[in-house]
Amino acid sequence: MSIEDRKQKIIAEFSMFDDWMDKYNLLIEMGKSLPVIDPHHKTKSNLISGCQSRVWLQARYENNRVYFTANSDAVITKGIVSLLIRVFNGLPPKEIIEADTAFLDKIGLKEHLSPTRSNGLTSMIKQMKLYALAFKTKHDSDKKED
Amino acid sequence: MTYDIEKIRGQFPILQREINGKSLVYFDNAATTQKPLSVIERVSAYYRNENCNIHRGVHFLSQEATQEFEDAREKVRGFINAGRKEEIIFTKGTTEAINLVAYSFGRNILGQGDEVLITALEHHSNLVPWQVLCREKNAFLRVVPINNKGEVVQEAYKKMLGPRTKMVAIGHISNALGTINPVREMIAAAHEKNIPVLVDGAQAASHIKIDVQELDCDFYCFSGHKAYGPMGSGVLFGKTRLLESMDPYQCGGEMVDRVTFEKTTYNELPFKFEAGTPNVESILGLKTALDFMDSLGMDSIGSHEKALLEYGTEQLARDPDITIYGTADRKTSIISFLFKNIHPYDAGIIFDKTGIALRTGNHCAQPVMDRLGISGTIRVSFGAYNTIQEIDRLVESIGMVKKMLG
Known part of the structure; x- marks a missing residue:
């Protein structure tokens, strides 16, 4: 599924609900399907700064594609990171780097987008893009050496 | 009533x-209180009718704004019962006030191996400035413990007031737990050993009556925005004797007496500590906020x-x-x-x-x-x-x- 299709699917899922409670319940549910980070990757260096709750994010690069695992001690944060992983997982680095995340606004999670001290969504997106950028840079330089 | x-x-x-x-x-x-209409209107009226730089011009608006600004100082003096108007320094908030004291006073009195005493309840604003100063001076930051209820352990405090203690900095009320510290007793204990005390009153000014003479604190500070006043208004009270011994915190206009390229002599209190154009509208709004609290x-x-x-x-x-x-x-x-x-x-x-x-x-x-x-x-x-x-x-x-x- 293309990144656009993935976003549209998520927008459609959230648009089934008008009520914030239902939207948040859906988000919390999504958190339960998160590809959970292996406990030995729950290190300080995998912690994302800028979040009031703790979020660990780990990435690996396989067959030119990026795969993420994560976890958080807060269930809403866990839902948000799993939502991002649904959109980004298994994509080539370039697509992740260039991805537009404006869809989050459309699903009624706007309050998580504002850059307040307590908010980690922006940091999560930034970290995912940084991973993708690192993999791409390594990939490109490996290619040159070949 | x-x-x-x-x-x-x-x-x-x-x-x-x-x-x-x-x-x-x-x-x-x-974090911050909301503002009553009187404060909002005071700030707005300043920009509508009175805007002018203070302590400068001889023209009407400047004289008027200066008078209002100095009236606000007198209001603050009365509100915390300071002895003299010159002991009231306007800052942009508590943080700036504490930094001012750490920089201009702490730096003068602290030497290698000396100690600054704070409590385990402090807000970062009453911790980090002292920590940085201690690091610079090879001095030690000592922390008085709290008990499980969130109260400062008084016996430990008294024991920790030692021969190397040069400064005590304590919060009046804990922002995290709401504990009211027995600051009067703590100040008295420090004074027995001639140790000056700063009280961070950020969480106190809107809740309890403050009387700096009764407390006998050497420095007291609070933020206007946590007391129904505008953002950017803050107060540092200091005893005249101490303020006079201190060098300015920031340099620029207003704080000078005479400037040549060779030497600058400083203005008198309180202006020595008010370099640059202050947040005039916020200070006028602060006066209105204090009036609001007094009215209740x-x-x-x-x-x-x-x-x-x-x-x-x-x-x-x-x-x-x-x-x-x-x-x-x-x-x-x-x-x-x-x-x-x-x-x-x-x-x-x-x-x-x-x-x-x-x-x-x-x-x-x-x-x-x-x-x-x-x-x-x-x-x-x-x-x-x-x-x-x-x-x-x-x-x-x-x-x-x-x-x-x-």
């Missing part, structure tokens, strides 16, 4: 707002908030899924708590969705959280306009939080 809560609430336009479809319940007063009476505000604290504590304590942090014998206006098995951040989002503004996290007091063995709390903090009905709304929302996240 009766405490007419509806009339008081009517003075705060923001309380009419709806957040997420619910009428706003504002329980984040320890600090004692009346105090009893109203005490009733809220007691009712709120009772409601929360009843819930077996809630633990309250900070159970000092003397506390005010703040309830810090946690749910069993619910992350405070998750809870904060649901509270927000139900129109309740409160604070989650470490409240800029990470060492307090470390001491309690937690990463943060949910903090409810009351102001003069809060009501029992709003606490009932909180209890209702707690039910919602537990339903969704429990």
Whole structure:
């Protein structure tokens, strides 16, 4: 599924609900399907700064594609990171780097987008893009050496 | 005089707002209080009719603005019962006031191996400036412990006042737990050993009557924005003798007496510490805010908030899924708590969705959280306009939080 299709699917899922409670319940549910980070990757260096709750994010690069695992001690944060992983997982680095995340606004999670001290969504997106950028840079330089 | 809560609430336009479809319940007063119409209008009137730089021109507007500004200083003097108007320095807030004292006073008195004493309850603003200074001077920052109720252990404090202690810096009221420290006794103990004391009154000014002469503190500071005044208005009180011994904190206009390329002599108090153009409108607004509190009476505000604290504590304590942090014998206006098995951040989002503004996290007091063995709390903090009905709304929302996240 293309990144656009993935976003549209998520927008459609959230648009089934008008009520914030239902939207948040859906988000919390999504958190339960998160590809959970292996406990030995729950290190300080995998912690994302800028979040009031703790979020660990780990990435690996396989067959030119990026795969993420994560976890958080807060269930809403866990839902948000799993939502991002649904959109980004298994994509080539370039697509992740260039991805537009404006869809989050459309699903009624706007309050998580504002850059307040307590908010980690922006940091999560930034970290995912940084991973993708690192993999791409390594990939490109490996290619040159070949 | 009766405490007419509806009339008081009517003075705060923001309380009419709806957040997420619910009428706003504002329980984040320890972060900043809302502003009464009189303050908002005072700031606006300044820009509409009076805007001018102060202490400069001979023209009418400058004279008028200067007079208003100096009247505000006199108002602050009276509000905290300082002996002299010159002892009132305007800053942009408590943080700047503490930095000023650490820089201009702490630097003069601290030598290698000396000690600055703070408590384990301090806000980062009354910790980091001293930590940085101690590092610079190869001095030691000593921290007086707290007990499980969130009270400073007085026996430990007295023992820690040693021959190398050159400064004591203590919060009047803890922003994280609401503990009221027995500052008068603590100051007296320090003075027995000739140690000067700074009191961080950021959380006190809007809740209790402050009398710097009765406290006999050497420095006292608070922020206007936490006391119904505008952002960018802050106060440092210092004893004349100490202020006179200090060098300026910042240099520029206003703080000078005579400038040549070879040498500058400094202006007299309080101007020596007010370099540059101050936040004139905020200081004028602060005066109006102090008038507002005086019109209600600090004692009346105090009893109203005490009733809220007691009712709120009772409601929360009843819930077996809630633990309250900070159970000092003397506390005010703040309830810090946690749910069993619910992350405070998750809870904060649901509270927000139900129109309740409160604070989650470490409240800029990470060492307090470390001491309690937690990463943060949910903090409810009351102001003069809060009501029992709003606490009932909180209890209702707690039910919602537990339903969704429990």
